[in-house]
Amino acid sequence: MSAHEKYDVFIGLEIHIHLKTVSKMFCSCRAHYGDEPNTNVCPVCLGYPGTLPLLNERAMELGYHVARSLGCRIADRTSFVRKNYFYPDMPKNYQISQFEEPVGVEGLMEADLGDGGVRNIRIHDVHLEEDAGKMIHAGDVTLLDFNRAGYPLLEIVTEPDLRTGEETEAFLRDFQRLVRYLGVSDGNMDEGSMKCDANISINHPGKGLGTKVELKNMNSPRFVRLALNHEVIRHAEIIDAGGSLIQETRLWNENRDITESMRRKEEADDYRYFPEPDLPPFIPDDAFLARVEASMVELPLDKKRRLQAEYGLSPEQAEFIHDDVATLHLFEQTVRTGSSARNVAAWLSSDIRKLLNRENLSLADSPLSAARFSALLKLIEEGRISGKIAKKVLENIFSENSDPESIVEKEGWSQISNPVELALIVDKVIGANPEVAAAVRDGDMKQRGWLMGQVMRASDGKAAPELSGKILDEKLSTIV
Amino acid sequence: MSLISELWSGVLIEPGRREQYTRLVGEIDESIGSFLSFSLENPTGKPAGKGPLNGLPVAVKDNIAVEGRPLTCGSHILENLKAPYTATAVRRLEDAGAVVVGKTNMDEFGMGSSNEHSALGTTVNPWNKDRVPGGSSGGSAAAVAAGLVPLALGSDTGGSVRQPANFCGVYGLKPTYGSISRFGLTAYASSLEVIGALTRDIDLLETAFGVMAARDEKDQSSISADMISEDATHVVMLEVDDEILDAPVADAYKRTEGALKEAGYSVGKVSLPSLEMVVPAYYTIATAEASANLARYNGIRYGHSPDFSENPTELMRMARHEGFGDEVKLRILLGTYVLRSGFQDQYYVKAQKIRTLIRNELAGVFASCDLLLMPVFPTQAFLMGDAGMDDYKQRVADVFTCLANLTGLPALSVPTGIDGGLPTGVQFMAPAFGEKRLFKAARDLTDSFPLQTAPGALDIRSLS
Amino acid sequence: MARALDEWSLMAELARLELDDNEALRLAQEAERMRELFLTMSRADVDSLEPTTHALARENRVRKDVVDSFENIDVLLNASPELEDEFFLIPNVL
Incomplete structure (x- = not known):
């Protein structure tokens, strides 16, 4: 009998995403990856005496956008708190966050969890906060770079509604897709624009939640799956043997494929939350809420269903088209010019995909625009080139970065129809x-x-x- | 332009008087110790602005940022820090023509009522050099009383402008919370404090306040609001147990009643049932906020750092151990305690609710009067050292001043004369944005209580 | 006093304050005095009141999402007790 048959498993997530703003959460420094160390810093984000946080309106808007898209009850008043703890990469030694009045609470996210089916995962809350700097360990010293300090973060906390590592991985991929649809974040776990901590507990069936263990340091959805599955087995073995679990935080060790206790000798955390006196509470007005409403988009699963129902795509095609937001946009734009949806989908899922893989390009970085794509399809439809020539034209769009018509003309590939x-x-x-x-x-x-x-x-x-x-x-x- | 502004306007321009001024400040301040740093050279080299404060020297408390000048906050931990930017209030004064000449001594991070908690120097009261100048803006009060500057900036978290102004016999304004930007004011208790000003000239005070007061994009807790009218005819006096006040203070308080009536005011009486809750609530909130505000000083990005440490935690612990004085450590401990989970309702949240209670009580008071009259502090300037007032008693004595900080309301301490060789005074409190009423009341008292000059003070008229 | 001493030592730990023995005792005594003062707040009947968190906040305050870089970054870096290249330097976390 597997652990999952014997026990109820409860998995909840705390997902952090970097919001796509051009400046930081509370100061006007550039929010940008990959710049030279300590070039995007100022007295505010370095925690100088006398400086004050200045709330970025766009970050607030993006926070509401996500909360609304996750079906949360959005706050008619939201406020910030100070979360107090010392860490060398945190300039003020408190983090400005939200606690009792987050931007949204009690949401639901519909997710396709693979074998777990399509389910609604409950969202506990969505709240804004600021990121810390970066520590680079180099032998007996640590180097500090504060470019990231003050980056706007949105934390999404789910209820413990997930049951397996596989479901959780699928959920995370759905979540990544969601934030990319909304355009609020890149959602890349390897680049650090998305982070995920998990909590897990198991218990005998019907007994409710067990002893909760927090998991950190999982840098991809795959590691989240591996860490959770490792934990399910570890918990089950302890309970099977009549033991009991310790409530603790464990780190995923990706080199050894196991979780390890953090064993921090520091005293138990006491964050001593209290209202941030430097920032007045925020009460969204009608204009603000209208902007949030206007930014709402069709969510990925709805999109996928519509791709099948309205455009007649196969489930596989719909899955492929809706998966990546750039593919989806190219599909939609091209179809809008009058090209046949199934044709567009077929080209996207076969020849274009192969070419992108071969060239190791993303669609966004490729020379294929909707205009070129629909011009190419039009050439076929009008009988000016054959399907076979069209493939060659496509190759040349990529290699020459030019328009289909001029390629056909230059190469003399026009169809003989005289x-x-x-x-x-x-x-x-x-x-x-x-x-x-x-x-x-x-x-x-x-x-x-x-x-x-x-x-x-x-x-x-x-x-x-x-x-x-x-x-x-x-x-x-x-x-x- | 006020008389005092005219007298001062040429001092910094003519090279001869400039030199004479610098020399006299050095001589006089040697025995007073009001400045931690003094220099007529603007370290940024930026030209001065033009406006109603042309050429006026200003002293700035050393917890307010002036670019290129020290920003020590009276603490070892920031002893070598220079401000990389300028506070909005200072910038506005400079834009109006004022010239910053130095940074003044203070109780470390604003925590104290005597200036004896400065880690960087001793300041004495110009009226009696055995006595404290008050605190925490003691350096600013002493500099003004000693005639070294016509105007000084301080900060008032629980009385830190008004009490030293009172001890040194000058005016001290604690404006409405949010009326003057806090950008550039080193935070001690963010929800309570505000930049204030000290001067011997009520017209200059009004001008300076008008220059500084503005909603600031760099301080989202700053507020723009219309000032309420200066019309004030009815004053109520807070009923105070006579035995709380030293005799000269009680006497000055009574004489003010008479002076007000003489000036045409009607004077009533009022008691505040929650007055006894003011000090514990104030210290609970102030220390809670301080524990977070002072967490940033950890020896990593700037400020004092230990000679050696094995790991980051030790680095932080030692920087703070070596960098902070006793009073600061005490308040950080208290603030940490009142914010602990499980204890918040009993302490921090309770204090915030008491704050609401007091706001409500004062709203009731101002529904039927224009101004509230109170003592500033139960004693006159006390002796330095062990012969003076113990720290606990000093804290409890903040009762009359911290009321304005808990409620955000403006208050002005006004000198009422000299008794036993030491200044006495009272304070007026007004509804939010009622600063004009405060200035008017102070003006109306000048006939009864003409301003006295401390012995040995610099007389700007003597410069030739 | 022993219990109080432990309790205030825990606060010192949370606040990253190293205290020597004399300091710890002196501060614990003074802190106990203040704690007793704070406890007098229990007499206030304020359960029905909302806490005041912001003295006079009246309106939303936000800033536009635009970049405005600080000019004197060198001044900020040079204020650091320990700098290596463009990094702030601390001993390694063990």
Whole structure:
């Protein structure tokens, strides 16, 4: 009997995302990754005496946007607190956060949890806070870079509604997709724009929550899965053996594939929350709420369902198209120009995808725009190029970064659709293959296909297939 | 332009008087110790602005940032720090023509009522050099009383402008919370404190306040509001147990009643039932906020750091051990205690509710009067050292001043003369943004209580 | 006093204050005096009142999301007790 059959498992998450603002949460320093150390700093984010936090309106708006999108009850009054603890990378030695009046509470996120089905995961709350700096350990010293200090963070806390590592990984991928749909965050766990801590407890069926263990240091959705599954087994073994768990924080060790107790000898945390006196409470007005409403977008799962229902995509195609927000946008823009949705989806999920993989490019960085994509499809539809040529045109869009029309023109890839010109080619093919022609006349339609192939070859693939076929058929029936 | 501004306006311009001024300040301040640093050179080299305060020297308490000048807060932990920016209030004064000439001594981080908690120097009372100048803006009060500057900035968290002004016989304004930006004021208790001003000239005080008061983009707790009218005819006096006050203080209080009536005011009486809760509530909130505000001083980014430490925690612990004085440590301990989870309701939240109670009581008082009259402090300037007042008694004696900080209301301490060689005074409190009433009442008392000059004070008229 | 001493030592720990023995005793005594003063607040009947957290806050205050970089970053870096290249330096976390 597996641990999951024997025990109820409860997993909750604390997800942090960096919000996409151009400046920091409480000062006007640039919020940007990868700059030289300590170049995006000022007296405010270095915690100088006399400085005061200045709330970034955009961060507040993005916070409300997420809370609203997660179906939270959004706050008609929200306020900040100081969370007190000492850490070398935290300039003020308190973090400005939210506690009793977060931007949103009691939400629900619909997620496709794979084998766990589509479920609603309850959101406890969504709150704003500021990030700390970065510590780089180098031998017996630690280097401090405060560029990240004061970066706007949004923390999303779920109820313990997840049951397995697999479900949790799927949930996280859904969540990443959500924040990218909303455009509020990059949601990259490897770059640090998204972080996830988990809490887990197990108990005998029907007994409710067990002893809670916090898990940290998981730098990808995959590690979250591995760490949680490792914990389920560890908890089950302890309970099986009649032992009891310690409420503690454990770190995922990705080199050893195990969790390890943090064993910090420091005293128990007491954050001593109290209202931030430097920031008045925020009461959203109608204009603010209208802006939040205006920024709402269709959520990923709704989108996926609509891709199938409205555009007739297969579940696989819909999954593929909705997964990545750049793919989705290209799909939607291209379809809007009148191209067939299934065609667009087919190209995106096969040739374009292969090309991106080969070139190791993301769609956003690729030279393929909606305008070029729809021009390419139009060339096919209008019979100006064949599907086969279209693939070559696509390659050239990538290699030359130019428009399909000019590629076709430059390469002389326009389809031959002049009946006189085509008739000459067909005549040449029949003339060179009299036995095959005779066989077709005798009803061997397989051989007709071979003849068509010869026509395409003789025309360097440029012969308009439909018209050429018609001419071929006419020629074969008249030369008796 | 006020008389005092005219007298001072040329001092910093003419090289001869400039030199004479610098020399006299050095001579006089040698025995008073009001300045921690003094220099007529602007370290940023930026030119002065032009306006109603042209050429006026200003002293600034050393917890307010002036770019390029020290920002010690009277503490070892910031002994070598120079401010990398300028406080909004100072910038506005400079834009109006004022010139910062030095930074004044203070109780460490504003924690104290005597200036004896400065880690960086001793300041004495210009009226009697065996006595304290008061605190925590003691250096600013002493500098003004000694005639070294016509105007000084202080900060008032629980009486830190008004009490030293009272001890030194000058005016001390604690404005409405949020009326003057706190940007650049080193935080001790953020929800209580405000930058204030000290001077011997009520017109200059009004001008300076008008220059500094503005909503500031760099302080989101700053407020723009219309000043309420200066009309004030009815004053109520807080009923105070005579035995709480030293005889000269009680006497000055009574004489003020008479002087007000003489000036045409009607004077009533009022008692505040919650007065006994004011000090514990004030210290609970002040220390709670202080424990967070002072957490940033850890020897990593700036300020004092120990010679050696094995790990970051030791680095922080030692920087704070070596950098902070007793009173600061005590208040950090208290603030940590009252904020602990499980204890908050009993202490911190209780104090915040008492704050509401007191606000309500004062709203009731101001519904039927224009100004509230109170003592400033139960004693005159006390002796320095062990012969003076013990620290606990000093804290409890904040009762009359911290009322204005808990409620955010403006208050002004006004000198009423000299008794036994030491200044006495009273304070007026007004509804929010009622500063004009405070100035008017002070003006109306000048006939009865003409301002006295401390012995040995610099007379700017003597400079030639 | 022993219990009080322990309790205030715990506060010192939370506040990252190293205290020597004399200091610890002196401060604990003074802190106990203040704690007793604080306890007098229990006499106030204020349960029905809302706490005052901001003395006179009246309006929302926000700033626009625009970058305005600080000019004198060198001054900030040079204020550090220990600097290596462009990093603030501390002993390693063990």
